[in-house]
Amino acid sequence: MTLFRLGLYLFFGKEPHVLPSFWMGLRFDLRVACIIMLGMLVLGSIISPFKIKIPWLIILTLVTITIVLFYAVDFGHYAYLRQRLNASVLNYLEDAAISMNMVWQSYPVIWIILGLIVLTVMIVWLIKRQFNKRPVAISRAQRNIWFIVFFILFGAGIFGRINQYPLRWSDAFSLGTDYKAQLALNPFESFFNTLRYRHSSYDIEKIKSHYTLLAPYYGLDPAKANELNFSRVISPKQKNDLNVVLVLCESFSGYKSSMWGNPLNTTPYFNKLTQQGVFFDRCFTPAYGTARGVWALITGIPDVELANTASRNPAAVDQHTIINDFTSYDKFYFIGGSASWANIRGLLTNNISNLHLYEQDQFNAPVIDVWGISDKNLLLESNKVLAKQARPFFAVIQTAGNHRPYTIPAEDKNEFKLVNVPKDSLTMHGFESNEELNAFRYTDFCFQKFIEAASKEKYFNNTLFVFIGDHGIPGNAAEMFPDAWTKQRLTSEHVPLLFYAPHLLQPQRIHRIASQIDVLPTIAGLCGIGYTNTALGRDLMDSALYSKQLAFIIDPDNAMAGIVNDSIYYRRQIRSSKPGEVVSITDDHKVPENDLNYYHQLTEGMLETAKYLLLNNKKK
Numbered sequence: 331m332t333l334f335r336l337g338l339y340l341f342f343g344k345e346p347h348v349l350p351s352f353w354m355g356l357r358f359d360l361r362v363a364c365i366i367m368l369g370m371l372v373l374g375s376i377i378s379p380f381k382i383k384i385p386w387l388i389i390l391t392l393v394t395i396t397i398v399l400f401y402a403v404d405f406g407h408y409a410y411l412r413q414r415l416n417a418s419v420l421n422y423l424e425d426a427a428i429s430m431n432m433v434w435q436s437y438p439v440i441w442i443i444l445g446l447i448v449l450t451v452m453i454v455w456l457i458k459r460q461f462n463k464r465p466v467a468i469s470r471a472q473r474n475i476w477f478i479v480f481f482i483l484f485g486a487g488i489f490g491r492i493n494q495y496p497l498r499w500s501d502a503f504s505l506g507t508d509y510k511a512q513l514a515l516n517p518f519e520s521f522f523n524t525l526r527y528r529h530s531s532y533d534i535e536k537i538k539s540h541y542t543l544l545a546p547y548y549g550l551d552p553a554k555a556n557e558l559n560f561s562r563v564i565s566p567k568q569k570n571d572l573n574v575v576l577v578l579c580e581s582f583s584g585y586k587s588s589m590w591g592n593p594l595n596t597t598p599y600f601n602k603l604t605q606q607g608v609f610f611d612r613c614f615t616p617a618y619g620t621a622r623g624v625w626a627l628i629t630g631i632p633d634v635e636l637a638n639t640a641s642r643n644p645a646a647v648d649q650h651t652i653i654n655d656f657t658s659y660d661k662f663y664f665i666g667g668s669a670s671w672a673n674i675r676g677l678l679t680n681n682i683s684n685l686h687l688y689e690q691d692q693f694n695a696p697v698i699d700v701w702g703i704s705d706k707n708l709l710l711e712s713n714k715v716l717a718k719q720a721r722p723f724f725a726v727i728q729t730a731g732n733h734r735p736y737t738i739p740a741e742d743k744n745e746f747k748l749v750n751v752p753k754d755s756l757t758m759h760g761f762e763s764n765e766e767l768n769a770f771r772y773t774d775f776c777f778q779k780f781i782e783a784a785s786k787e788k789y790f791n792n793t794l795f796v797f798i799g800d801h802g803i804p805g806n807a808a809e810m811f812p813d814a815w816t817k818q819r820l821t822s823e824h825v826p827l828l829f830y831a832p833h834l835l836q837p838q839r840i841h842r843i844a845s846q847i848d849v850l851p852t853i854a855g856l857c858g859i860g861y862t863n864t865a866l867g868r869d870l871m872d873s874a875l876y877s878k879q880l881a882f883i884i885d886p887d888n889a890m891a892g893i894v895n896d897s898i899y900y901r902r903q904i905r906s907s908k909p910g911e912v913v914s915i916t917d918d919h920k921v922p923e924n925d926l927n928y929y930h931q932l933t934e935g936m937l938e939t940a941k942y943l944l945l946n947n948k949k950k
Contacts, residue, residue, distance in 0.1 A: 331359040332514060336400045339513060343757070345422045350505055351514040357490050357497055357554040364487030366393060370453060371480055387458060394453045398446055404517035406437065409735065411484030411618075412508075412804040412819075413887045415517035415876055417524040421638060431700035435735040494639075499523045500903050503888065507817040508804070512886070514660045524636070524887065532941035534558070540935025547878045548868050560943065564851070564869070566860030571722045572834070573793040574656070574786075577709075578728045579773065580620065583839060584611075584805035584824040585815065586760045586770055592810060594751065594759050594767065600826070601799070603781065606837050607795075607830035610870065613844040614823045614881040614894055615801045616940075621672035624728070626846045628653070629676060630865030631947060634940040636904075641673045641854040643944070648900060649681045650949040653851040655725055655861035662725035664688045665703030679950060683719035688715065699737040701730035705773065706742060709780035717787040726908040728800075729773070736769035742844060746775050753826030760805040791833045794856055799825025814913040815898055823883050829856065843879035843896055844870050864947050866939065882936040891937050896922075900929035904937065 339348065370379075379386040404415040422429035433439065477835070490497025499519045502511040541555035559823045569641050584590055588601040589611065615623055616632030621639040626632055629649045634642040642648050648902055653661060661682050667690050669675040679685055687710075690697055695707035703711075729736065738746065748768050751761075761767045777797070784790050790940050804822045807815045814822055827844055829852070831836060834938050847867040854861045855869040866882075870874055883901070892901025892910065898921055901911025912929060 331362065331397070331401075332356055333542060334404075335359070335513065338405065338408065340560070341366045341405075343509075345507070345509050348510060351510045354502060354505065355516065355827070356512040358499070358514065358519045358589075360487045361490050361497065362516055362518045363575070364484040368484040368488070369485065371477065374449065375477060377540045381459065383461050385453075387461070390457050391450075391454050392592045394457070395450055398450050398453070400521075402442065402446055402876055404432070407517075408512070411887075412512065414512050414520045415513040416520045416887045416888055418638070419521075420525075421642065421672070423674075424642060428668070428671050428700055431732060432775060435699055435737075441539070443611075452732060452806045471578075484782050500889065503858070503890065508888075509817075510821045517770070521585045524889070532938050532945075534942075536934060536938045537942050538661055538909075540931060540938065544866075544935050544939065545932055547875070547880045548866055548876060549872070558942065558946075559603050560866075560939075560947075562863045564861050564863060567855065568856040569858040572790070572831070572857045573659075573716075573719075573722055573789050574659075574796065574857065575716070575793055576627075576724075576726045576796045576849070576853070577780075577798075578623065578726060578824075579799045580705075580729045581770075581798075581801065581803050582732070582762070582825050583805070583821060583844045584626070584799075584826055585803040585810050585821050585825060589826055592759055593714065594755070594761070596767065596770045597777075599774050599778040599781075600828075603777070603797075603830055604839070606832050607828050608837070609829075609839045610827040610842070610844040611839055612627050612841055612894075612896075613798065613825055613827035613846070614820070614883060615799065615825055615846045616823070616882055617884050617886060618801045618822045619802045620730075621674065623846060624672075624674055627798070627800075627849055628681070629947060630863065630867035631943045632847060632882050632884060632887070632936070632940045633804065634864070634884050634891075634937060636920075638886075639672055640944050642679045646657060646944045647676050647680055648675070649677070650862075650864045650947050651681050651862045652854055652863065654681075654683050654869075655854060655859055656722075656724045656857070658722060660719060660721050660723045662712075662715065662723060664708060664715075664725065664727045664731050665702070666690055666693075666705065666708035666728075667700070671784075673913060682731050688712070698739050699735055701733060701737075704737075704739045704742070705729040705731035705776040706739070706779050709776055710783055711785065713780060713783050715788060716784075719789065724839060731776070736763075736765040738772055742775070743771070746772060757806065759809060760803075762805075762808060773775065774948070793826075793829040793831065794834070794853065795850065796853060797826065797828045797830065798846060801825065812914060814914065814915055814920050818899055818901065818911075818913055819885070820883075820894070820915065824883075829853075831854045831856075840870075842870070842876065842898075843881050843894060845881040865943055866936070880932070880936075882933070882940070884937070886938055891933050893932050893936065898929070900926070900933065902930065 385444045388887045407415045410633050493664040502514040505511050538555050542552045546563055587597040588595050589604055616626050621641050623632040625640050628651050663678055663685055671687055690702035693711045695703040695711055698704050716725055750764050802822050804819045807821045848870050851863055851867045852868040854873050879896045884891045889902050891904050897916050898912050899915050900910055909926050913923050
């Protein structure tokens, strides 16, 4: 297991000063080894492995296969999400066909399987050799003494430390950075610990006590704290019947784009669009993951389900959404693949009235990979549908191409030119491979084709286009942002947010904190639509809320939650009573910790309120 950890370190990049990670990781590995050996000790005292060999060979072969398979999935999970294996991987079983297709198209599956077989055979051969050794003859009394000695030693190894409390997997996050924590973790430790917390509940008293703390951030009425009433009726401004096209952009990481000066200049066209619209350059998604991003966008509630997603929770399928307040509008949702994954179809069709849902089979374009048709064709096909509409419309277009297996359609390879950047330059500027880089660049190409096509249609001049990332991607942002963005993984949630209507909006770049949950209230405000807000989003253009800046962030896989304001990022372990950590998001200076309790209370208030609203935001 420690050799696997060394492989993880060598294969997925290195950071200095990781000896503490290896030391803590060795203790996690020792725990798993001691659990296995304690079982062997007890069973071996009943059935001698030297007298009855075949059952023991079968048992130890199965143990070996389990360990090797766990680490194989762990390596793939880390390569995909930069997270060690945890219970959230079970979510992919609910969309097994799509998940398997993505794995098949992204990785050399045959070679991986052959490697696993060879490794397993080698380990089993080494185990078998041990059975040829002659055991030392000892008396029953000696055997009993050694049994007790090793029982205690294995128990100590499982406990993990000389302390009142055992070693916990969350202790890995005291090592300073997420990379060091992930390096220290053992996949058995992280998987089975998160498995126990797949379902969570809320604390009514905590929600009530934090209601007044959250009130000034979201325009809540403090007098309604005891009622747990989050409903705010927002009066309409001058209604203008603007069409809305909301583009949810797959893995649109801020630091990988041109808007923050990435030297690889991956998104020159979108950068030009941001200079012609209202651009929020400090927008954060509440969590990492597409299903969580769709949920937050549609409902205005952070998805705080641990090791699962709210969209998969049958008790949370009924949700109020501000989209329905666009009563005179036709509603559209365009997705290049299928909406069956993560129960997104249920979230959309159950909650958005009279929704026209378009999926891959309804487009006149070829399917190119597991995610369906290309983003370019998705955007152009959507434009064709919208150009035919006679009534105002609210349309959501969800892209997927900037995602493994990073397919660039053959039909675009003449016009879209691939680039090949040296490995050191890729790594320095946040990319793992040229395939990823070109997929990110292709996203910009698709946006250009879409806006160029849309600008030729009648609806263009009366339409508000909104672009936001579904989430970011963790990676090296040291060239563009302070250390906290990389070490505390803010890159996973930092995304561009653009409101683009060149004939209607004055261009401006806004540095106020924004969140994905704020998008629908802001769109309604810009369109002059009266609406009822029953969740946690707010209108980013409401000057009454300018002084209170807040974005909530949760990392369900590592059970951490926190808040970002205009200068700091605070986060803490959800299941720990210890105070969290606070870091600067503006520079690398140490932040005074005198406001830790206030940040802690804000985080707890957001977390408990979101848990409550997941189950209590039902549409009328």
